[in-house]
Amino acid sequence: MSIKKKKPSALSFSALIAMALLWLSPFTWLVFTAFDPAATGAFALPDSLSLINFARIFEVDSLKWIVNSLIIGAGTATVVLVVTMLAAYPFSRLNFPGKDSILWGLVLIRIIPASAFILPLYLLSVKLGLLNHTGVILAGSLLNLPFGLLLMKNFYDSIPRTYEEAACIDGAGMWGTLIRIIFPACRSGAAVVWFQTFMTGWGTFMLPLIFLRKPTQWPMAVGLYSSFGLYGDVNYGFLSAFSILYALPPIIIYLRLRNNLSSGLAGAGIKG
Template identity: 35%
Template sequence: MDTCVSGQQAQRRAYVTLVLISLFCLAPFFWVLLAAFDPKASQFLRLPDSLTLAHFHNLLTNESGVRWIMNSVVIIGSATVLTLIFAGLGGYALSRTQAWWKRPLLYAIILVRIVPPPALIVPVYKVMLTLNGWMHGFITGLTDDAALQTTLLRMFSFVDGYLGLILIYTALQLPLAIWIMKTFFDAIPKDYEEAAALDGASQWQTLRYVLIPLALPGFAAAGLFAFINAWGDFLMPLMFTSSPELQTLPLGMFRAFLRVDAIDYGFLTALAVIYTLPAVIAFAFARRFLTQTFSGGVKG
């Protein structure tokens, strides 16, 4: 009896400890959420006397918030789509091939993912700078319209342009995504492809109507990891963009915190709330597939 009571007390102490740790971890999130709606937001956690949407209105109308959001959505969204396309094709190819170089290539792919991104800044920047010079020459030779040149350079430049950041994020997220997709295609029996072939389906039809629906949990997992990792990145936009028109949300938060005058904590926390929402929404959509992923969808 004493042993049972002692065990229950230990369990209660463990629960109390977990609750205290959880409250400590959640306190910054509560502060951000409350300060975003507090007319007198400050650096200290406090209950607001009233609620206001003025910080969000200021962010979306008077500041560059809309531009930061659109830049992040365009760049990270495009990189995530490209990552899923290449990861799906590469994962399927690596899953079905039996060549001797398959295992060394898989290890080489994951080793690329292990290398920290700051170590790649200098060589990647040199490569992108060389490609950027070629792209500038091509665009300036394509048209004499200065406005059109500016627009095309902003879109397709490898340095200080959308295309460069999209390709960098795709390359950084691709190794893990390929491994995830390869593992999922390994779990799909080849009998499905053989049955589709017997029914007269082409390779493309088999991939589109049979394999992709079965591998949706893998696409959801790979897309979520790629999106969240790229969405929260600060280093690459800092290094590869210089124009204010190309700043992303992480850079916007950094600039807002380093303003010469007093820090507007209401504006900063409103920006942080908007910055957090896409990741939360993406997780909510992918949750069902992630449940399948971590409950046995990935094997071997």
């Protein structure tokens, strides 16, 4: 029995093209405005192209802000990845009292908005004298631990136990099995956890805005916010150029990890 494929109509094509143009319009405006030395915020082609808006970026502490964002993003992502890869394995392979309750508790923690933790974290930081310390931001970003643990558990569940049994027969210990077999088999899931946590740390705004008072400690998100009105009225060209610079590192990292991310997202719900 053959299935006839229905050809898309001209109306469908027109609707898809219109949706694509609508989706691309903000990015097109962003690029044009970044190269427009006299940007007014209106959606129009620039009369001339200039790099002056990009040059103005380096008149502020943008490079320091980039470094701070990379430290927060990569540092948080690495800590979360190491902890979740180790902690998720017992949840996948062992049965112990309270296991289901802990997993449901992790799900509930994900439901609670991160803003609910700001006041307790602030009061604790004041008592410990940790204001103006980047480590507080790293601690706040560790709220991604439940997501990483649940995702890595799903990946461990998809790995047949026969792999570990075969490794045990060959004389491999628990750590040897984890490092040589289990962890490599879950590299796609690890990439998803790392990138998701990195993006959260890279875009963190509320915590550093409240906890960090020195401009040299700010990440890019707070730096971009502080740049509003830096050159008189809102300078759309400068902010657009700043936004492009802000988006480049995540795009580069995504392109580097895209294969692992695609397979990781596809296999996140598979359970063996």
